[in-house]
Amino acid sequence: MRTVLRILALATALAAMAMPAAAQNYPERPIKMIVPWAAGGDTDNIFRPFAPLLQKHIGQPIVIANVTGASGTVGAREAKGSPPDGYTLYAVHDYIHLVHYAGVTEVKYSDFEPICLLSATPSVLTASPKTPWKSWAELAEDAKKRPGQITVGATLGSTSHIFPALIEKAAGVKFKYVSYEGLAPRMNAILGGHIDLTDSNLTQKGKVDAGQLKFLAIAAEKRDPEAPDVPTLKELGMDIVYAVLRGLLVPKGTPAAVRAKLDEACGKAAKEAEFADAMKKQGTRVSYLNAAEYGPFLDKLDRESKVIMTELGLAKQ
Template sequence: MKRWGIVKKGSTLILALILSAVLSSIQPIQAADKYPSKPVQLIVPWKAGGDTDALLRIIAHFAGKYLGESMVVVNVPGVGGTMGARQGKDAKPDGYTLTATHESVISSLITGVADFDFSAFIPVANMVSTPEIVAARKDAPWKDMKELVADAKKNPGSIKFGSTLGSTSHFFPLEIADAAGIKFKIVGYEGTADRQTALLGGFIDLGGSNPASGKKYFEAKRLKGLGIATEKRHPLLPDMPTLKEQGIDVVFAVNRGICAPLNTPKPIIDKLGQVFKQVSEDPEYVQKIATLGTDIVYRDPAGYKAYIEKASTTWMRLADQIGLKKK
């Protein structure tokens, strides 16, 4: 009788454990079925009114259309985007707090501004991509990248490329130099406006630009566009050759996406990924994004993660080469 009692108690314990495991697996699915039942917060780690903020507000507006609940942008600027990103990564992993991200999450760890990177998040979707252009001062002696590279090989470290040190604008010339086997003299500026002013004034030779902001300067002959870092020519600048066309295997852009805190249930991540895919295909959304001169590049959770891993590996290697990476 005692032996039977022990077996019975053991069987009851096993059944209880099995039932607990089954219920645990069902709960995230049920949560996704009910999700969302209230507005979703999107942390944008930069000031209101900037390019990134404008793009994310459009994305959030259309996400609300397919979520069935509004997506509310909350600006949390500070420390180069790190303050808002930290708040986002530490949020409750229930799908109600998401974070807008781009490559600054990689560079902030490299430069020691942050102690975390994309591994502190679950990638949800890449939404837009703003390609970079190599812009030269109006009286620069080169008409294309081939001439620039030839000159740089003859005079290593003499051509001045303006960037904000440790930012995406810094890694653009680093990738070009690495691919072409040349060396630039990097000149640091605080932000985009300062770099643009220096380039227009002829104080530096080169700087990064993009189709939306650079088009008017190229057309007015105030700057030269030597090449765009895209797979194929851009519709806003169809006469500008790509870097690849000119023998430089570099595709470079600022990719803005959405991430969630670690441990957010997979059914919720999958649901959000589908919502953002619907947004990326919405005709009105496509039209609005086009007016801002950026490109719609949707990557699902797996695709966004793969892109992040590739970019992180490349940037870490380049940072090591020039001693930029903080130990």
């Protein structure tokens, strides 16, 4: 028993000695990337092709851990509680601002340090094939006649809710929201005509080509070459540009040297042609910002989110 204790003490001492060297030798073991949604979902599909590219430039395996539950806030809490040693990355999108103001979680974007912004997925206003409208104009006219009767499938308080809510405000119409969390269940419901409208993205183009869905408008600056027939909301007279923005964070307190290494590796990985290809298949474009630019960008996003949530009456006092 005494020898066991001695070995344990020795191991502890060795571990303690190894600590200060950690930042220089970083990374020495696999890095965990927390994705707060299920495998096969939109966010997972964007970070999964990125992981091997980051791995190539950082030199250690990047292991994706899907920490799901409670609108992505279980993952947020887990990321916040992880040791700030650079061995935990946290994959986020705008939800981190929204769920905070909705009062779902105490975790805030400022509990983390920015590493990089990677991608932007423009939202597309999508209608069920069972609806009569062929264009935004027809929808707007109908919506004015029947306020609060056209149903929209959305994750309440998240990006898929904010986007149609912005349209409501700009066009002066009123929709009725039905809770559908995740794109897959929304697609299921909209194909069957159980909801009239939803927020989707260009990954659903196959269904549009088959006449099973209708894209009414895209919330980008200009039309997308993948779907040139879909007008932008700006063309339709609404000043709305809305995209789901995805990036990487690390827990607050991660050493600067470690962050610099991650920042550099992310920059190289994001510039790979392979990454651009992968994003195109996800109806997404690469939208890279390094750590220094991403920080202020997040601050701005957070202020805007607060305003939107308050205006829509979704913010918790």
